[in-house]
Amino acid sequence: MTTKTSYVSKSVEKLKPSGIRKFFDLAAGMEGVISLGVGEPDFVTSWTVREAAILSLEQGYTSYTANAGLFDLRKRIADYMNSRYQLFYDPSDEIIVTVGASQALDISLRALVDQGDEVIIVEPGFVSYVPLVELAGGVAVTVKTRPENxxxxxxxxxxxxxxxxTKAILLCSPNNPTGSVLEKDDLMELADVIKRHDLAVLSDEIYSELAYDADHVSIASLEGMRERTIVINGFSKGFAMTGWRLGYICAPVEIAQALLKIHQYAMMCASTPAQFAAIEALDKGMEDVTEMKRSYRHRRHYFVDSLNEIGLECHTPGGAFYAFPSIRKTGLSSEEFAERLLLEEKVAVVPGNVFGKGGEGFVRCSYASSMEQLQEAVKRLKRFVENHSN
Incomplete structure (x- = not known):
């Protein structure tokens, strides 16, 4: 009797592990490491938000919610989208609460993409975008962006x-890893092309609360774009709730109901206590969001200015909490730079090439760390650059 060499699907076998995890694993085994690699806020979820989750447990809310999520939460998301971004979505059938923005991206791509459909991905871009397109049966077409733009x-x-x-385009603004922000004029120019070619849009807006120099604009708010756009957002970054794993989708009813079919089979519903926490976050958490944003803006100025002063050329990111400096002056590849910096100076950064070929020659540094840690990291980076400059 012959046996198959592998029971794993070919599409999964071809997937590469996340390049980010490699450096987290290396850093985890070392003492005295300053990590600039973590893509999450260094703030703890607000106490009132945590307390709301605890209260929900004490009151016995431990069962499933509706597949789309608690209606009270969907209503608040609708109010938030309307007041913040001038977008109205019907909470009864156009909003779905998901297990993080990651699940929202996954089911959105599976709902849109047929075998062989092309999805345009902007590079440098988040590590999951290309694999999720491929797992949905699509073809990821990457477009390399330039630091001069x-x-x-x-x-x-x-x-x-x-x-x-081409079936769709996936946009992320503010962007991970570059921190770039598409402002209204940029979006209007892209929207003209998108409408002319009748494309769908997946708009990853998870960092929307962390836009520093201009108010965030959702591409869905532009004329003729709501009906073709899936807006993906969540509570992880803006509300410091990464571990709660709570995101949401806003989309026209026809698309939203297609997404709901996948969601109800794959996930049933998001965590019930997390949903009660999110209600509290939208009701009473905006002051904490504002304070966190103010702190990140201050850290951004210090860290980006410092990178440029030590010779790592870096554009000023308009949002998120990442700097994306060029390391080309060292003559090292992105992976060489990250590995040697970790081993020699105990500073963890993420090599730019894990975000696509367009990221080679850069590294991603998170400034969601204390000022004390950022100052020490700058000292170590300065020493490393002096030792490795051509």
Whole structure:
């Protein structure tokens, strides 16, 4: 009797492990490491938010919610989207509460993509985008952005990437890893191309509360874009709730109901206590969001200015909490730089190439660390750059 060499699907076998995890694992085994690699706030979830989750448990709310999530939470999300971004979604059938923005991305791509459909991905871009497109049966078409444009996609670059197989484009603003922000004029130019080619849009807006220099604009709010856009957001970054794993989708009813079919089979519903916590976050947590944003803005100025002073050229990110400096002056590749910096100076950063080929020659540094840690990291980076400059 012959046996198969592997029972694992070919599509999964071809997937590469996340490049971010490699450096987290290396750093975890070392003492005295300053980590600039973690993509999460260094703030603890507000006490009132935590207390709301505890109260929900004490009151016995431990069963499933509706597949789409608690209606009270969906209503508050609708109010939030309307007041914050001038977008109205019906909480009864156009909003779905998900297990983080990651699950929202996954089911959105599975709902949109047929075998062989092309999805345009902006690079540098978050590590999960290309694998999720491929797992959905699609083809990821990557478009490399340039630092001289602030790593923002231009209408001309988008136009050049579109073929007769293009189904959708995935945008992330503010961007992970570059911190770039698409402002209204940028979005309007992209929207003209998108409408002309009748594309769907997945708009990852998980960092929307962390836009520093201009108010966040959702592409769905532009004329003719709501009906073709899936807005993905959540509580992880803006509300310091990464471990709660709570995101949401806002989309036109036809698309939202298609997404709900996948969600109800794959996940049933998001965590009940987390949903009660999110209600409290939207009701009473905005002051904490504002304070966190103010702190990150201050750290951004210090850290980006310091990187430029020590010779690591870095554009000023408009949002999120990442700096994306060029390390080309060292003559090292992104992975060499990250590995040697960790081993020689005990500073953990993420090599830019894990965010796509467009990230080679850069590293991602999170400034969601204390000022004390950032100051010490800058000292170590300065020493490392002096020792490795060409």
């Amino acid at each position: 602030g790593f923002n996609l231009t209408a001309e670059e988008l136009e050049a990437a579109i073929t007769d197989k």
